Amino acid sequence: MKKLLMGALGLTLALALTACSGGNGGANGGESGGSAGEVKKGGTYIIGVSGEATTLNPDATADDYNYAIVQNLYSRLYKLGNDFEAKPDLAESYELSEDGMKYTFHLRSGVVWTDGEPCTSADVKYTYDEIIKQNYAFASVFENVDTIETPDDLTVVFNMKNPDPSFMGNVSWYGTFILPKHIYEGTDWLTNPANENPVGTGPFKLDQWNKGTDIQIVPNENYFGDQPLLDRVIYTVKPDATTCYQSWLNGEIDESWYYTESEFADLEKDTEKYQWIEQLWPSPWYIVFNTEKGQCADPAVRRAIATGLNRQEVSEKGTSGIKPASEYFIPLLYKDAHNEEYKLPDYDPAKAMKILEDAGYKKDDKGYYLHITFTSQAGLPEVEQVIKANMEKIGIDLKIDSLDYTIWSEKVEPGDYEMAWMGGFQGPDVVATGKRLVTNGMINYSRYSNPEVDKLYEEANREPDPAKQNELIKKVQEYLAEDVPNLNMVDYMDKMPMYSYIKGHPSFSEKDGGSMEKAGFSEMTYVWLDK
Amino acid sequence: MKQYIWKRVLTGALVVLFSVLFNFVLMRLAPGDPTRLLAGKENPNPATILALQERYGLNKPIMVQFVLYIKQLLHGDFGFSYVSNRPVLTIIGERFGATILLAVVGLIIEITVGILLGVHAAQHQGSKFDTILNGISYFFDSTPAFWLGLMIILLFSSTLHLLPTSGMYNVRENYQGFRRVLDVGYHMILPTLTMVVLNIPYYFRITRSSVMETMNEDYIMTLRSTGMPEKQIFRKYVLRNALLPIITVVGITMAYMITGVAFIEIVFAWPGMGRLMLNSITTRDYPVLSGIYLLLSISVAVMMIVVDVVYAYADPRIRYED
Numbered sequence: 002m003k004k005l006l007m008g009a010l011g012l013t014l015a016l017a018l019t020a021c022s023g024g025n026g027g028a029n030g031g032e033s034g035g036s037a038g039e040v041k042k043g044g045t046y047i048i049g050v051s052g053e054a055t056t057l058n059p060d061a062t063a064d065d066y067n068y069a070i071v072q073n074l075y076s077r078l079y080k081l082g083n084d085f086e087a088k089p090d091l092a093e094s095y096e097l098s099e100d101g102m103k104y105t106f107h108l109r110s111g112v113v114w115t116d117g118e119p120c121t122s123a124d125v126k127y128t129y130d131e132i133i134k135q136n137y138a139f140a141s142v143f144e145n146v147d148t149i150e151t152p153d154d155l156t157v158v159f160n161m162k163n164p165d166p167s168f169m170g171n172v173s174w175y176g177t178f179i180l181p182k183h184i185y186e187g188t189d190w191l192t193n194p195a196n197e198n199p200v201g202t203g204p205f206k207l208d209q210w211n212k213g214t215d216i217q218i219v220p221n222e223n224y225f226g227d228q229p230l231l232d233r234v235i236y237t238v239k240p241d242a243t244t245c246y247q248s249w250l251n252g253e254i255d256e257s258w259y260y261t262e263s264e265f266a267d268l269e270k271d272t273e274k275y276q277w278i279e280q281l282w283p284s285p286w287y288i289v290f291n292t293e294k295g296q297c298a299d300p301a302v303r304r305a306i307a308t309g310l311n312r313q314e315v316s317e318k319g320t321s322g323i324k325p326a327s328e329y330f331i332p333l334l335y336k337d338a339h340n341e342e343y344k345l346p347d348y349d350p351a352k353a354m355k356i357l358e359d360a361g362y363k364k365d366d367k368g369y370y371l372h373i374t375f376t377s378q379a380g381l382p383e384v385e386q387v388i389k390a391n392m393e394k395i396g397i398d399l400k401i402d403s404l405d406y407t408i409w410s411e412k413v414e415p416g417d418y419e420m421a422w423m424g425g426f427q428g429p430d431v432v433a434t435g436k437r438l439v440t441n442g443m444i445n446y447s448r449y450s451n452p453e454v455d456k457l458y459e460e461a462n463r464e465p466d467p468a469k470q471n472e473l474i475k476k477v478q479e480y481l482a483e484d485v486p487n488l489n490m491v492d493y494m495d496k497m498p499m500y501s502y503i504k505g506h507p508s509f510s511e512k513d514g515g516s517m518e519k520a521g522f523s524e525m526t527y528v529w530l531d532k
Numbered sequence: 533m534k535q536y537i538w539k540r541v542l543t544g545a546l547v548v549l550f551s552v553l554f555n556f557v558l559m560r561l562a563p564g565d566p567t568r569l570l571a572g573k574e575n576p577n578p579a580t581i582l583a584l585q586e587r588y589g590l591n592k593p594i595m596v597q598f599v600l601y602i603k604q605l606l607h608g609d610f611g612f613s614y615v616s617n618r619p620v621l622t623i624i625g626e627r628f629g630a631t632i633l634l635a636v637v638g639l640i641i642e643i644t645v646g647i648l649l650g651v652h653a654a655q656h657q658g659s660k661f662d663t664i665l666n667g668i669s670y671f672f673d674s675t676p677a678f679w680l681g682l683m684i685i686l687l688f689s690s691t692l693h694l695l696p697t698s699g700m701y702n703v704r705e706n707y708q709g710f711r712r713v714l715d716v717g718y719h720m721i722l723p724t725l726t727m728v729v730l731n732i733p734y735y736f737r738i739t740r741s742s743v744m745e746t747m748n749e750d751y752i753m754t755l756r757s758t759g760m761p762e763k764q765i766f767r768k769y770v771l772r773n774a775l776l777p778i779i780t781v782v783g784i785t786m787a788y789m790i791t792g793v794a795f796i797e798i799v800f801a802w803p804g805m806g807r808l809m810l811n812s813i814t815t816r817d818y819p820v821l822s823g824i825y826l827l828l829s830i831s832v833a834v835m836m837i838v839v840d841v842v843y844a845y846a847d848p849r850i851r852y853e854d
Contacts, residue, residue: 045704047703055613056615056617063569063570136577136579140579141580191587192617211803212626212627213626214699214700214703214803237703237801239699240798240801241798241799244681244698244799247690250690251689251693253697407563407564407565407816408564411564411568
């Protein structure tokens with residue numbers, strides 16, 4: 002029913018980001034992405050979003066509702082697009098020293114803020130220093146940064162404590178938009194009035210913010226890059242999924258954050274009117290086991306559950322078959338790092354029960370080997386029912402606890418659970434999967450600790466050659482197959498329709514008439530209306 | 533009468549104070565920590581969470597937080613939203629007008645139509661009109677606002693293409709001046725219709741039963757036996773007495789109109805306070821929620837006082853009892 006229910010579920014920021022970006026999935030291009038004809042300038046583009054941005058400060062807090070907007074108002078050093086490639090933004094180029102300990106960014110010259118002040122390396126240093134010092138939302142990904150130097154106005158040097166292959170991905174991700182030092186210095190980032198009236202260097206600038214209703218942006222004539230083709234982009238708030246979808250169907254809005262999956266088959270018949278975005282994200286939905294205490298602390302139980310869960314059924318009944326059943330211990334998207342020998346176990350209830358029997362578990366008078374509580378997240382009734390039925394078949398009585406995100410996180414983060422449901426962006430590169438697996442890793446909610454796995458990730462983190470990195474991650478999967486701390490269920494596939502008159506959208510590659518190769522995730526610079 | 537009013541005001545003040553305390557404690561005891569959402573779901577950096585808890589004083593004991601909050605309130609300061617860091621009063625102020633507009637227009641229509649239908653049905657008790665209306669009223673009384681709103685959108689917007697699905701105005705055209713007023717009116721039709729259809733049954737049934745009850749009172753029987761024309765009895769004696777309980781009902785619904793329209797605001801993307809309240813619950817934005825609850829409890833208290841006073845004027849028995 003609700004295509005993008007994960008935003009409401011709050012499974013993770015990444016999932017929400019997919020929602021935020023609305024139509025900005027896209028790696029697989031569209032069926033009728035459209036041959037770009039004569040580019041038409043002008044027009045208003047309206048996006049129906051599920052919630053209102055609370056601030057237009059892009060770095061201070063995590064705000065699922067402002068990501069799509071701030072990408073158009075500010076610039077980063079580099080920016081990630083829907084092809085997951087980092088593209089030059091404020092920086093024209095960068096160099097990495099041979100030992101991987103020094104990143105030197107060369108900024109574009111002549112960049113000015115929307116208030117006319119010049120944007121220099123001082124702004125970059127100020128922004129990063131503050132993010133790290135004040136522990137703003139994305140500070141943690143920069144713990145490898147030692148010092149930042151600015152030898153001149155157009156050069157920024159990051160000296161690292163350790164080599165960090167994820168660094169460029171993190172720089173180009175969110176929460177790293179460069180803020181104007183002359184506006185923010187000496188003020189509280191959370192309350193600065195510029196949060197409502199931003200001064201940026203992005204392709205657009207704020208025109209109106211009608212609280213509770215809409216945010217409107219118009220081209221920034223000071224922008225250093227190509228001028229936007231649209232006259233105006235409006236983000237209008239439609240909190241209800243069905244209303245938003247109806248509003249889109251009726252043509253009141255051009256793009257929606259919500260679609261009704263069950264109606265896709267009907268829409269697909271009209272190949273003239275719609276083009277389709279399909280994109281795989283490195284954000285599987287998975288089951289996380291508490292490896293430290295409770296019944297799932299026994300690896301045999303985890304292996305039995307993994308063998309007794311029908312991922313294909315979860316995909317079909319829980320996601321209308323759109324999100325594919327997972328096959329590997331790491332996201333489907335990182336195919337070069339897949340270990341074909343150590344994949345997720347095939348569905349086999351008889352084998353699952355045998356694992357339990359072999360481990361010494363006996364059925365009680367009710368016919369169950371185990372009674373386990375499953376800490377789930379509200380909004381996934383179909384998924385929960387499939388999992389419960391699967392477990393019933395192998396003699397595990399599953400009690401389902403469906404919780405709001407905040408309550409869920411209060412239970413799962415400190416390890417007060419047995420088996421839980423979660424999601425999350427595991428990128429921007431394959432090494433970042435380690436955050437969920439290494440001892441004391443930031444998102445290691447399974448509290449898994451295996452010195453061998455730690456060592457492999459440590460090596461991978463220091464390894465500049467992607468091919469060698471992949472080999473190390475393949476090795477990791479051997480241990481994961483034995484220990485099963487996390488169990489991927491479905492990989493995150495976004496599929497959504499878009500009106501064919503929309504051209505130059507960042508969700509489509511340039512060969513399909515889009516702008517994926519040059520624009521950020523939700524950057525509207527190259528979007529134009531062929532109508 | 534003066535004493536009567538003072539008593540009511542005092543009770544009202546106590547109601548407000550207790551509801552502020554109750555809401556404050558309840559909110560903080562409920563599971564869910566706002567700083568976890570602010571720190572981001574992707575990289576919930578413990579240091580960020582601690583820094584935010586320190587900033588908002590959430591690491592202090594609840595009663596200390598409460599005393600600080602009351603002190604703040606006494607200075608007329610409602611605090612700042614955790615989520616947007618803007619003043620609570622400003623945030624509520626931005627949303628207040630939209631809710632009042634929708635609620636007041638809806639209220640006027642539903643009270644008028646509800647009472648008229650109720651009186652008519654009571655007068656023609658047992659008639660076809662009465663039976664049908666009764667059935668319809670039970671149907672809509674048990675209909676969820678969400679469902680009805682969506683059905684109305686599907687019918688009037690998606691099928692008939694007569695009216696816009698949602699929003700307060702046409703963002704594409706962004707009309708100004710008088711055209712803006714017309715545009716808002718145009719966008720109000722569907723949410724108002726939903727609200728009115730859902731609430732008319734309430735007024736209808738209360739009026740109907742109240743009128744019927746009064747018609748069976750002994751004094752009406754006595755009047756009838758004097759040979760007074762039925763129309764005169766109805767207008768002069770039945771209506772006046774029957775409408776008394778409706779005053780209470782109207783007063784109470786007016787006080788609850790913010791919560792009453794919350795779901796309608798969500799379905800129709802109406803930028804009102806009800807939606808703000810539900811959002812703030814999801815994000816655990818305590819200061820905004822406290823602000824809204826304070827406003828709600830004040831409006832409930834004020835409406836109770838107003839109702840009591842109006843009641844006392846309308847019915848001298850109440851004044852004298854006091």
